[in-house]
Each structure stands twice: as structure tokens, then as C-alpha cells.
Amino acid sequence: MSRPETSANHTVYTQSLPLERYTVGWICALPCELTAARAMLDHRHVRPKNQSKHDENNYTLGSIAGHNIAIVCLPEYGTNNAAIAAKSMQATFPNIRFGLLVGVGGGVPGPITETGPANDIRLGDVVVSLPAGQGGGVIQYDLIRREVDGFRRVGLLNKPPTLLRTAVASLRAERRLGRQLTGLIEDAFAPDDECCEDKCDDDEESEGERWTYPSTGRDFLFSPGYKHRSSGADDCTKCMEAKSAGDIITRRPRKTTHPKIHYGNIGSGNSLIKNGLERDKLAQRDSIICFEMEAAGLMDDFPCLVIRGISDYADSHKNSSWQPYAAAAAAAYAKQLVCSITPQDIDSLAPIQAAHYAHTMTKDSLAICWVDARDRSSVELGLSCIAQCVLRSLIVHYGERVAATMFGFSDVTSLLLHGPIPPRTMQGAIRSLKSWLGKKSNSRWLIVFDNYDNIDEFNIEDYIPNADHSRILITSRRPDLQRSVDKAFDISGLDDAAALQLLLSGNRMYKADDTPTCPSVQAVLRKLCNFPLAIVQANAYINNRRLSMDDFLQQYEQQFIRPMSQKPRGPWNYDQVVNTTWEVSLSAIQAENKLAAETMFTCSLLGNTNILPEWMQICIPGIVDCKLHSLLSGFLDKHGKAASAICLKTLDIGRYLAMPAPLLLLFCSELSTCLAWSGWWAFSQILSIFTRQLLCQTQEGIIQTGHLYYSALYALSKGRLEKAEGDCRKLLLVLEKMETTEDLTGSFIKAQMLLARIMTRYKDSPKSKYGYKLACKLVRLIVSAKLYTEYPELLGQVAEYGQMLLSRGDTEGARIHYSNTIHLMMNSGAPKAMTFLWLGKYCGLLFQLGYYPEVEAYLRWMLNESLDTTRKCAILQNLSLLLTHQKKYGELELVARQLLDLERDDISNGGDDGQIIFPTVSLCTALLETKRSTEATVIANESFHLLRKNLGAQNHNIVMLEVFLRKLRKVNQKTQLI
Known part of the structure; x- marks a missing residue:
């Protein structure tokens, strides 16, 4: 296990990742728990830049074994604080798959038997x-109900996710x-660790002494009724002095x-359990072996494992x-657990769903239920989650039966168990929920069906209680929905002020x-x-x-006639004014740089966040640098995200790019294949709606194959x-029926390899063996033919077989296969983007x-090739990390200087100032x-002044580099004294 890169009393922040790339949430409650968690990271990342405005959490970001x-x-302590922190985390990191609650707790020593304690739990x-x-x-021991014969605990909390329970079972088999945990702790908190200043401010004892095993001489188990003798002391010295026979359990x-x-x-x-008698009573009642808060x-609402x-x-x-x-022992176990889970296993999980039950259903309050209505599956998932919440609420008040x-x-049981x-x-x-909400006694509720635009795909009335x-509140961009509802409200413009x-x-x-009072300003507002x-x-x-405002008005008038005469053919008919403003902007871009217009079109399909340069290079040949930045910068917000880029779909893009519907759909299908190939599944969902709409306009076989291939991948x-x-077999049938088409052989082999990949995912099944044989x-x-x-792209299919070998646990076989495949890619003229992609994976292995x-x-x-x-x-960043490790x-020094020069040039051209920190460190x-x-x-001083000039003194990158610079100066002073 590797440790975070550290040197000279500082932590190296290796990279800055999009918030969507983080899949594991780690929650702790004490500063020492946070210190232990940080020490277990393999790499530290830069703090988030675009944190949700309602999220008050302070995050530490990093990675362990490839998991972000x-x-x-x-x-503060408490279940409520934990719930608030988890909700805020989900708002900032939308793709969190599961959580780990890691820290310290109070153990329950088991009853003494002839062979020793039943649960021999020690400090x-x-x-x-x-x-x-x-x-x-996890048992909420203080959630109880008074009954005739006393109190009874009610309610049932979810189990940890199946993936985590499986990983725990795997670790239990480790002898x-x-x-191994001791080794992780010693590695993270070695006494000679130069970064100990960052982990602990305790000057009385060394870092190694503070975080290693304190010795058995400090582990005393007192009888349950023997109380602590000094309320102000942090140890039990006086308890030992005042003890009598039987006060200490041997x-x-x-x-x-x-x-x-x-x-x-x-x-x-x-409440904090600090009473031995109460501890044993609760532990016996509920089979508890540890207490926490x-x-x-x-x-x-936050599927997690507690450690x-x-x-x-x-x-x-x-x-x-x-x-x-x-805290260090718990963090070490958490790291070992994460290392036992592959990134592919985590990717197979859906992100934690946002809460669908906004308010508790009580007598005097209105229960507001929000349902994502973008498609049928989202509606059914939302309503079933609401049903879960209602059922849990009833169980708390009335009992399960x-x-x-x-x-x-x-x-x-099937509904309340965690998992799909x-x-x-x-x-x-869903049927029970509709019936429940339809009762006259349940009148205090509101259901919001949000984003119901696909009215042709399914009927929302099927899910409305009778x-x-x-x-019922339904939001939609489809004006023809107004005929089907009692009341419809158009969203109008703002007031003048x-x-x-x-x-x-x-x-x-x-x-x-x-x-x-400027006439042109008022005229623009009236036009808009x-x-x-x-x-x-x-x-x-x-x-x-x-x-000037007058110039804009003139261009606006010229463009207004075109959208009036030719409205968008897409599924939504936006207000004419909005279309016109896009017409003005896109026409100018089209005239100046057609490649930029195509880039914006691609961004509109991908969504308006985290558009990476690598995607553009794969999807649109010819984009090899950031020359489009100045042209597109006007459409970016202060965080660098495309401002409402998705609205480009409402324009007649095919007309602008001179693409007929079949060619446009082929472009979308190829784009979706590239996205699926790169593993960016979340953004490919946007394409599915668009391609389905265009698919209705053409029946050409080559278009249908592209759509089926993408659908099977997704x-x-x-x-x-x-x-x-099913989709892959349909694809093979369509290809077999096609008499002649360009690239048929390559497409057929790609489809067969996709079928092999699918079949290998059937664990412990004859289909799995068939998949490996076919691949x-x-x-x-x-290779032989x-x-x-x-068809150079087929080498990507050959490389996929290496992934299959890895999933079977054949690491050495995968290494040899990757080596041969990469050699072919490098010597056969395969696309550079594909070669670099698989070479990156091979280097990781x-x-x-x-x-x-x-x-x-x-x-x-x-x-040399890039x-x-x-x-x-x-x-260069990866090479720096490798050389540091060695x-x-x-x-x-040579590599870091080259990287620093590139990053400084990038800053002068308007690039990301924060990227200069890594090469500087x-x-x-x-x-x-x-x-x-x-x-x-x-060197550090030069970077510091350059950053402060571009970002200002309060930016967190400035603060981080300033701390590093202060430590460097201390080291320099010590060196001069010596």
C-alpha cells in the first residue's frame, strides 16, 4: 500500500478532479479520526472548487487503490449532524456510491465464561x-415505544450495501x-515521517508514540458498577489507587x-453511553457489541458501513x-476494505438517490414528495422510495405487522432491504402507495412529478393516485400537455426591476x-x-x-425572422425569444469558426458540466489544443461551465451543420460509442433521448446498428x-441481414466482442464460460488474420480481453496480453487516442x-508522441509521481522543471492557475x-507571487502554497544555522 506523497513537512496535492469522479464518502467525527483518514490516503487531491452553495462541509479529497x-x-457529535453532513456531501458529489463511517467507539466486553470473555473486545x-x-x-437503541409491559425498541435500519458486506466477508477470510492493519498504521505514522507536523500538533510525544499501540499496561476493564474516581482526569490513576478486590476484571x-x-x-x-450497567443492559437487549453516536x-438514506x-x-x-x-486502526481497516473492492464493482452501483420524502408525514404538516419524471424507470424508482419511507414511518408508530x-x-422485508x-x-x-394516498384520511400530501417531457413514452396518469x-404538480416543457391537466401556468419573465x-x-x-434610463437598455429588455x-x-x-446595446438590437432584429419562420423540430418548443438569442450567438460562431460550432453542439449533447478536452479529441478530429477557449469563453459561467449549453438541442442543429437526420444520428451513435468506450456513462444518458427522437426519422440499417451498439453498452x-x-443479439441480426456496407467486418467483430463481454458478466454460469471462449x-x-x-480500431477490442482476464484474477495473463496488444498498437498506426487510453491502463497495472x-x-x-x-x-505529472516514488x-528535477514551464505558459494564456502547485512542490x-x-x-516564492497576482490573496490555492512556502523557509533557516 502506498502512502500520500509527502516531503519536507508538506503534503503534495497530486491533482484536481471533477466532483463527479468521487464515488466513496468517508465520514468521521473527531479531529484525530480525520488525521487518521488523511494518513491512509494514497494520494491527496486539491480541495473542491465548485462546492454546492448549501454545503458547509470541509472536505479532504484523495484516492485509495484507484477509488476517489x-x-x-x-x-459535532450526533445522528442529526451526521445526516446533514451526508446530505450535503451528496449535493456536492452526485456520484457517491456508498459511505464509510470511520472512527472510535465504546466497546462492549462480553460476559466472562470458563474459556474467557464471549466477545473478547479490547482497547x-x-x-x-x-x-x-x-x-x-446498526441499531438505534434509543428509539423505543412505551407498551403495557414496559418499553420496546421499534424501527429497523437498513443493512450495509451488499457490495460492502461481500468485501467484509472477503477480509474475514484473511488469516x-x-x-496487515498494524503494518498500515506503522507505515502511515512512522516516527521518522517528515510530514508529522501536518498530522498532529502534540509536541509532548513523537508522532510514532501517539499513533501506535499504547501498551497493554494501559488497558483496564473495570466492573460495570465501579465508577470513575476523578471527573477531571483523563486517565484512571486514581481509579487504580482506590480499587478493591473485584473492581478490575482479570x-x-x-x-x-x-x-x-x-x-x-x-x-x-x-446520547453518549458512559455507564457500565446501562451498557450491559442495552447490549444484552439488542445484541450490541459497540456504541457510538x-x-x-x-x-x-446514506448506504454505508460503520467501522x-x-x-x-x-x-x-x-x-x-x-x-x-x-482511530488509526479503524482507518486502516477502512483502507484495507477499499483496496479489496475494484473500481468496476463500484461503477456497477447506482449513485445514492436523493431523498424523495421531503417532509415527515405528521398530522398537521404537508408531506411533499418529489419524483423525477424524466422516464418511466425514474418515476417507478421514485415512487417505490416514497413507499419505503411511508412504510418505515408506519412501522415506527405501529409496529411491523x-x-x-x-x-x-x-x-x-423485500421492500425495506437495502439494494435494488x-x-x-x-x-x-407502487400500487399500495397509490391506494394508501387515495384514502380520505390521508389528505395532507403533494406529489411533484418533475421534468415530464417524454409524454409519448409513457402516461403519467398511470402513476397518479385516484x-x-x-x-399533483407536474413540470414540463411540452406545451401540448396543457390540454390534459386542470390548470396550466406558463413561466413568465421577471419584473422590470x-x-x-x-x-x-x-x-x-x-x-x-x-x-x-438608457433607451437602448430598456429596448433590449422589452425584446427579451x-x-x-x-x-x-x-x-x-x-x-x-x-x-453596444444598439448593435445587439440590430443583430437581434435580423435574426428574429428566421426562428419565427422555422421553429425547432425537436421535442420541446421553447419561447421564441430564447431561441432568437441562441440564433444570434450561434450564427456569429458559425461564421467565424465552424469547428467551434461543432464543439458547442457536442457539448450540448454531453451536458453542461465537466467537458474534458480528451472527449473533444476523440469525438471531433482536429481539436488538439485550447484555441477555441476565447471564442467559447463567453458561454462559460464563473466556474468554467457551459452556460445552458443543453439548450442548443432546441435549435435546428442539423441545418447549421449541414447534417441530414441520418448523418446526424450516425454522428450521435459514434459519439455515444466513444463515451461508453471511455467509461463516462452518466453523460451518455443525454444522448439516448436525442438518438431515439432521430431514430424515428430513419430506418437505415447502419443508423440502427449504431444505436443498438450504444444501447447494449449502456x-x-x-x-x-x-x-x-438482447440488444447485442438484435445488433448481430441486423448486421447479418445487411448485404453490403462499409466497415461491415469490423462492426460485426465489435458486436461479437461486446456479446462476449456481456456473457462473461454472468457469474458462475455456462454463459460466462461461453463469453471467455468467444472473446x-x-x-x-x-491477430492471426x-x-x-x-480496421485499426479492432485493437481496442483485443485490449478488452485483458480486462476480462483481470476480472478473472489472472493478473499475469492480463499483463502479457496487454504487452502484446500495446506493441501492436504502437507499430500498426492505431489511433493515438485509443493507444494512449489502453497504454494508460496498462501502466496502471x-x-x-x-x-x-x-x-x-x-x-x-x-x-514524445503527444x-x-x-x-x-x-x-509529466504521472512521470513526476513515478520518479518521486522511486x-x-x-x-x-528535470521533469518537474519542464512541467512547471508548461503550466506557467498555460497561466499566461488563461489556463487553470491552480495547476502550478503540483510542479512547484x-x-x-x-x-x-x-x-x-x-x-x-x-522557486516556491515565484509561483506564490504568480498565483497571488492572478487569483488574489484569499484563494485556497494561495493559502495552500503560502503554508508550503513558510515551511520551506523554516527548512532553509535550519540549513543555514547548521
């Missing part, structure tokens, strides 16, 4: 939440797991100090000296004091009908072209194997296996290791 992880520390051990008895892994000494792992129910509540707020290091025994005695080590009767649904809801269960839950008291403020706030050409989107678009165009990415297999046969055919000379010289050679080859500055910088500081690291601290200080 977002870490947050709670401001420093680790407890993992797994279902046991009647619990699902030396405790020894336990057999352990042979090792490695942490032991225990599995079972963890008790969670809003956050998990109950997460399990239902607790034991720092005390949930009694009145204090053991603060155990907290750092216990009565709740099932009241809700009219018998399969309670079976289709039959989902349909039954009740006189229904409150708000429209004027919006226009002035985004316009750099006019001052606020000069414009309120005060529509917010039209105003924003107009401002972007005016700023980019540096136009279904495979979501784990819908039967759908993927092997196709690889031999492509040298089909790749005529080689690095994991320790083939560092080979990785370095391949990186240097890519560096003409794109952005790609060169990425390669401690080749002489070569690191890398170069300074090399200089420090070669005893040149003065030169390192000069």
Missing part, C-alpha cells in the same frame, strides 16, 4: 457493523488481517498487540490516550449608474420579454463581442445483462505490480532532497 474518496469531519480492536440477530448492523493476556476484528450490531443514539442518522476502533468500554472511565490508535396491514403490502428493489416488489409497492383530494438587475450584473460594458435565460445568453454574447454498464444481451476466439482471429491493418522501469519507458514514449499540451502536462530526484521536493533548500525557496 471525499472525507468530511462532523462539527484498540476494531468493530465492523454487520447484521446479527434481529439487527441490521493475518490484524498484522482477562487472559494476548500474545500479540495486533488489533482483532469483531463483527456485529453497533448501537447508535443521540452517528450511524443511526445515515443508514436509511469503529475501540477507545473505551462505554463506561465512566476515560481512556483518551487510546483515541489516536483506535400492523403497518403492513395498514399499508396493504405484505412483502415488507425487485421489479415485482416495486410494482406492488383520489378527489389529490395534490429584477430583469434590469440581472442584465447589469452580468454586463461588463455598462455601469449601473448610467443604464437604468424579461426572460432570465434570454438575458443571460444576451449578456454572454454582448460581452464576448464587446457590442445496459451493460448498469448491470442489466439481459437487456444488454479468445475473436482475439485470435483479429491481421484484421487490425484494415504495471505500477501495481512493481514494473517501474517499464512504466517510465512508456510514459516517456507517450510524452502534441497536445494538456495531455503532456498529465503525462526517489530518482535528479530526473524528477515536485520541483522543490527534488531540490530539497539534493540539499538545495535556498533554490527551492526561490
